[in-house]
Amino acid sequence: MNILKQLVPTKHRFSGLTKHCRVRAVTKLGPHELLGVLKQIEKDMGRSGGIRYGPRPIDLDILFYGKFKVHSEILTIPHERIWERPFVMAPLMDLLGSSADCDTVTCWHSFSLLSGGLLEFWEKMGGESLIGKEGMKRVLPIKSGLWDWSQRTSVMGILNVTPDSFSDGGKFVSVEAAVTQARLMISEGADMIDIGAQSTRPMASRISAEEELDRLMPVLEAVAGMPEAEGKLISVDTFYSEVASEAVSKGAHLVNDISAGQLDSNMLRVVAGLKVPYIAMHMRGEPHTMQNSENLQYDDVCKQIASEIYSRVKDAELSGIPAWRVIIDPGIGFSKKTEHNLDILVGLPNIRAEIARKSFGVSHAPMLIGPSRKKFLGHICSRIAADERDPATIACVTASVLGGANIVRVHNVRDNADSVKVCDAMLKQRSTKNLS
Numbered sequence: 001m002n003i004l005k006q007l008v009p010t011k012h013r014f015s016g017l018t019k020h021c022r023v024r025a026v027t028k029l030g031p032h033e034l035l036g037v038l039k040q041i042e043k044d045m046g047r048s049g050g051i052r053y054g055p056r057p058i059d060l061d062i063l064f065y066g067k068f069k070v071h072s073e074i075l076t077i078p079h080e081r082i083w084e085r086p087f088v089m090a091p092l093m094d095l096l097g098s099s100a101d102c103d104t105v106t107c108w109h110s111f112s113l114l115s116g117g118l119l120e121f122w123e124k125m126g127g128e129s130l131i132g133k134e135g136m137k138r139v140l141p142i143k144s145g146l147w148d149w150s151q152r153t154s155v156m157g158i159l160n161v162t163p164d165s166f167s168d169g170g171k172f173v174s175v176e177a178a179v180t181q182a183r184l185m186i187s188e189g190a191d192m193i194d195i196g197a198q199s200t201r202p203m204a205s206r207i208s209a210e211e212e213l214d215r216l217m218p219v220l221e222a223v224a225g226m227p228e229a230e231g232k233l234i235s236v237d238t239f240y241s242e243v244a245s246e247a248v249s250k251g252a253h254l255v256n257d258i259s260a261g262q263l264d265s266n267m268l269r270v271v272a273g274l275k276v277p278y279i280a281m282h283m284r285g286e287p288h289t290m291q292n293s294e295n296l297q298y299d300d301v302c303k304q305i306a307s308e309i310y311s312r313v314k315d316a317e318l319s320g321i322p323a324w325r326v327i328i329d330p331g332i333g334f335s336k337k338t339e340h341n342l343d344i345l346v347g348l349p350n351i352r353a354e355i356a357r358k359s360f361g362v363s364h365a366p367m368l369i370g371p372s373r374k375k376f377l378g379h380i381c382s383r384i385a386a387d388e389r390d391p392a393t394i395a396c397v398t399a400s401v402l403g404g405a406n407i408v409r410v411h412n413v414r415d416n417a418d419s420v421k422v423c424d425a426m427l428k429q430r431s432t433k434n435l436s
């Protein structure tokens, strides 16, 4: 397996009856040497003889080799059957973006013999409409299984164990109160519980990782141990690597980082080692400075958020977190004015389209939206008390799900779960109609 360890699996988010994975990597091996090594790996993994094109434990093929074409008795590059196989094309597309970013990729496009390159070829094959069919779906490895996040929208219930959160500060600090709230949210339909022990509202003063851990751990352990939490996911809302690491060792399944790695230089490396999904949220500055005027300058908010999130995901990849483990979040209320939050809520498809210019893989990442009870809703609806902002939150959740969000982070699970169900039913109806 040595060679596979050297290779960096760039993006793979697909599963079906078989798992299909594409890897883009650098190697010193020549094409025939590489084929020899791949054949040896297949053999070591138990593939011997067997039916051509039939079931097998593993099949390693070379699709492209830089800009080269190879044609020998034992090797043809580009691989001859790329063009007839949606299960090859789909993950291959996720390695690309809509604009070719180097000569090699331009060359791969030219191999398709179409002026629109691989993109046109994929569209002709059926494109995005093939996902969900042909045994292909987008999934995220989580806990011990695969989470098929594209089938329906997930509801993340917020559990703040902070004395100073803007909406529910102080309410769930005791372990009993926190467990009761987690149990209630699960009974109301929460798929995940996001536990946070540090308030990140504007101007919140920062507490240390030690203090955060002291607040978090008793609650996390109690929630993780609840029989009702069986089959549910627990995320930890933290920007500290130490907290993320400790929390995952005690039962958290994913890390939710409002800073996308910018507030703790060890965060990305640590999360890479934890091998759990990572929520990378867009924010400029830190909670103390995010609403400063320099952090609120946008020409085109969706475009800039897309490009800034993409940079964070790229950093995460370079630190060892594969892009397919990343969940993206445009960060409602973080370094945003009311108008920016509204631009995001109506512009989620634009954010994805903008990311797609760089990487189809990242543009198809699960997207989380967290508008719950935020201040801009208070401004729009003249609701000073945060817990009066639930109807306004539902409006945002509705727009988000219809715009392509896959996870909504909310305080009031009961009412938002209904909104999500209706939106999912509408989306299903829309896709059925598009097919007919």
Ligand SMILES: Nc1ncnc2c1ncn2[C@@H]1O[C@H](COP(=O)(O)OP(=O)(O)OP(=O)(O)O)[C@@H](O)[C@H]1O
Residues within 6 Å of the ligand: 035, 051, 052, 053, 054, 059, 060, 061, 062, 063, 073, 074, 075, 076, 077, 078, 079, 080, 081
């Ligand atoms: N680009 C390529 N990548 C891998 N093998 C190739 C390539 N071009 C030609 N071959 C040859 O094809 C032979 C059979 O391939 P393999 O054993 O992978 O069959 P298969 O897996 O049933 O077919 P496929 O990979 O198309 O599904 C290999 O031994 C190899 O010599």
Ligand SMILES: Nc1nc2c(c(=O)[nH]1)N=C(CO)CN2
Residues within 6 Å of the ligand: 200, 201, 237, 256, 257, 258, 279, 281, 329, 331, 332, 368, 369, 370, 371, 409
């Ligand atoms: N991923 C994510 N995490 C958060 C968010 C949010 O919008 N997204 N909002 C918060 C403040 O309420 C705290 N944490």
Ligand SMILES: [Mg+2]
Residues within 6 Å of the ligand: 059, 060, 061
């Ligand atoms: Mg093969």
